[in-house]
Amino acid sequence: MHFNLGQGVLRPTTPLYLQQVFAANYRVVTAIPTVFGTGKWIASLPTGYLIDRLGRRRLMVLGLLVIAASDVASVMTGTYGMFLSARALAGVGWAMFGTVATATMVDVPAAQRRGRAVSLLMMSESSGLLLGTAGAGWLYQWLGAASPFGFEAACMLVAAGLVARWTVPLRTQAPSAGQAVRPRLGDVLRTPGVVGMSLTNGILTATQTGVLVFLFPLYLVERGGFGPEAVGLLASLSIVGRLVALWYGGNLSDRWGRSRVLMSGLLLYGALLGSVPVLTGSIALGLWSVALGAAAGFVAPLPTAVIADRALPPMQGLAIGWLRTVTDGGQIVGPLVMGVSADVLGLSAPFQLGALLLVGAAWWCRPLQGASTMPTGEPDDG
Secondary structure, eight states, rough: OHHHHHHHHHHHHHHHHHHHHHHHHHHHHHHHHHHHHHHHHHHHHHHHHHTTOOOOHHHHHHHHHHHHHHHHHHHHHOSHHHHHHHHHHHHHHHHHHHHHHHHHHHHOGGGHHHHHHHHHEEEEEEHHHHHHHHHHHHHHHHTTTHHHHHHHHHHHHHHHHHHHHSOOOSSOOOOOOGGGGGGOOOHOOOOOOOOOHHHHHHHHHHHHIIITTTHHHHHHHTOOOOHHHHHHHHHHHHHHHHHHHHHHHHHHHHHHHHHHHHHHHHHHHHHHHHGGGGSSSSSHHHHHHHHHHHHHHHTHHHHHHHHHHHSSSGGGGHHHHHHHHHHHHHHHHHHHHHHHHHHHHTTHHHHHHHHHHHHHHHHHHHHEEEEEEEESSSSSSS
């Protein structure tokens, strides 16, 4: 929660800081999420290799301290190139903490509660981002342009202290002698479902960042006639819908089976997204904004849970590292592809492209339908 609270404060205020300190144009501002995502992309897989060699608690604390150091460096530098380097370093720290946190949450004694565990993690992330974003403007206005960076650094230090003092073991069971073999990426990729679920998560992230975050607000203004204040309200309601659906998606997958819930959720999400261009009227678009947020939240925890079900305990850390690497790739590529499609084919094209990708991801899930996605030996679909 502390981690994502700091992230929530920094996200909307960083463009303002860049314009005030560096007189940045739009191209310069949009380079920040790219370098941040690149830092995450570079560090996620190495973190998966190191996760059980250096120790989970140690790696989490180190990642939080790296983020805090990058925040201090960001406000101390007077050159844009060094600022970019500091934000890339923050992405490395984010990957170190986030990969270990995800691997720790999925490493639960009972696999039947794994969907709920991933949902709780994502709900905490979304809540922190929502609260942080809500107060970011006040912090920037009253305490100065550098205050959001200081606030995030303070949040990271508090989180590092909490993790360092954790008395609950960060792994539910120690590896046995037969599990002492070091995992290899090739073994992880040969595990059924890992590649498909990684690509599915990449598609979900590319659709979320490339369509819902960047283009849907423009669509609401241009096609729906909404003002900026109404767009902000709908974005907040969409996050609330995501929070509620995260809980139901993870819990239902624990009861009814991952593949059944994931396929249904992807098809529903694709249908909602693909139908946006045919909607007319502000009421319908407003309702769809909330529904899209809920549909995205419903399926968000499931690829992670499936991979954790399928990967053997010694491989889970590396499998999560691979998953986050592909996911970060979607965060980098998604906005670029969706933006180009909107410029070339019109603003409706990204919604249709996203819908096709989601339906394709649902099709990839079909081989899992008849196979167990739970390590209990029982078919997950009854």
